[in-house]
Amino acid sequence: MRTRFSDRRKYFLFLMAAPAVLYVAAVGLWPLAQGIGYSFYKYNLLRPARTQFVGFQNYVDIFTDPATRRAILNTFQFTLFSVALQLVLGFCLAMLLWRDSRFNRIVLAFLLIPATITPLVVGLIFKAMLGADYGIIGFFLAEAGIGPRTGLLTDANTALWVLILIDCWEWTPLMTLILLAGLKALPADVLEAGRVDGATGWQRFHMLILPLMLPSVFLALTLRTMDAFRVFDSVFVTTGGGPNDSTNTLMMLGVKEGLQFFNVGFASAVGNVTLLFIALIATVLLLVVRRADVRINGK
């Protein structure tokens, strides 16, 4: 009787999970597998007759062609700097909002607005504001002689940095929210003990708060890094990868090649390389999280 009951439970749970697993396998994994297949072909939708098997040639091209190498470097630069800046700013804001009060709760709600706005619209806003000829920020910057005359987004030296700042504007609030949740979950007695022992504010911060926050920090980093590495919307709207490929990122490259030039083989290879990079970064970060966790909790 007992075994029959637990068997029935097992079948029931299996049936509950099966639809989602099958769905994701059919709509997610199957296309991914097909994409791996396409990536070994020279395959353009506009010239399907000239499809031919080329082995790893598409992958070799990604790493040897200067334009695509640029896209890889841009993606890494973008991810590194935007996530680092968001982390610092987000941590400061989270510390300021730590104290639980009505004021702080209301401010947080409004602070989160950039994260809820359509990313496409975010790109449009900044494109309009930064134009050197008429944008409300761009005009005065150009008048003051700061930055290139043509505008920050149309200059190959500054465009990527501007995109990094736009990303910070958009996602620092979310970083703040995640870190704030971490701060609020810190053990109150440990912090109180630090205060009683007469530790100064700075000592409390770097000897108590920071080490205790490491797991939250790394998890927030992992999430934001994975998203920043796939940046597309804001780039697509503001610069489209230009000028001179200076803001071309891997996602941008993949979308342009695949869905605009219909270079399915090469674009699939770009998509797979992006996925591989993300998986690598996530693995490294998660290993670091686990080690930090072990060091702090001693398990």
Add this chain to the structure above:
Amino acid sequence: MARVSTRRIFLERTTVLVATLVFLLPVCWLISTAYKPSNQIFSVPPRLTFQPTLDQFRAAFALFDVAALMRSSLIISIGTTVLSLVLGVPAGYALARSRSRYSAGFAYFFLAIRMIPSIAALIPFYLLMRDIGLLGTWWAVIVFNTMLNCAFVTWMMFSYFKALPPDMEEAALTDGCTQIGAFWKVAVPTVRSGIIACALFCMMFSWNDFLNPMFLTTLDSKPISVALLTAYGTKDITWGTLGALAHFSTIPIVLMALVMNRYFVQGATNGVQ
């Protein structure tokens, strides 16, 4: 609790307030463009004062079928949200309750789907939709977005159900409750706030998404996000008109997030812990 000086609180609050204003100013600017006459949006040098007008909204309604765009956005977002919840909530429950040693592995599999750069799956999916004749329909977008979102929902609900002790359901089952009953009447009501948070995030994701619908929809099925993109750079369409159109794309979702702030905070932080 140690006393904190009022001066310090004042300083903290001023800093936070200034930072928040910096984050909100670009949004205010966008909103204001929609009420300016075209010749005052980009006057040189830029001016801060203007004569309010509703002309830009009239232009937006004249050039775009705003109602149809909103309807497309709504159909895509609601369709995606409902399907993702229907698939994801039971799966999250099953993985959290299963004693199989594979269940945690499956949960991480769903988390990993979150990492996929959509381009890697979108191109083959695009070809598949073309071959079966669904390209250009709402279904194409809903089916693809549901894949990404139901993975997210499964992972979120897995952590919500995991945090809930199974005692209540087990008691209900021994009392003769059916398996479905134990799930639907005992477990689901206790994680209601988690389900609302999941729904909010699915709605936000599909409403704001434009890469997938840009390639999967056509002129008559495109949502408002895609319309904004194609409107940009078209002759006759001024920034003011674009700002007016952007109202319809941003305000519903921002309002929803503000009203449901509690769930937004919960959802964003639960994905982490």
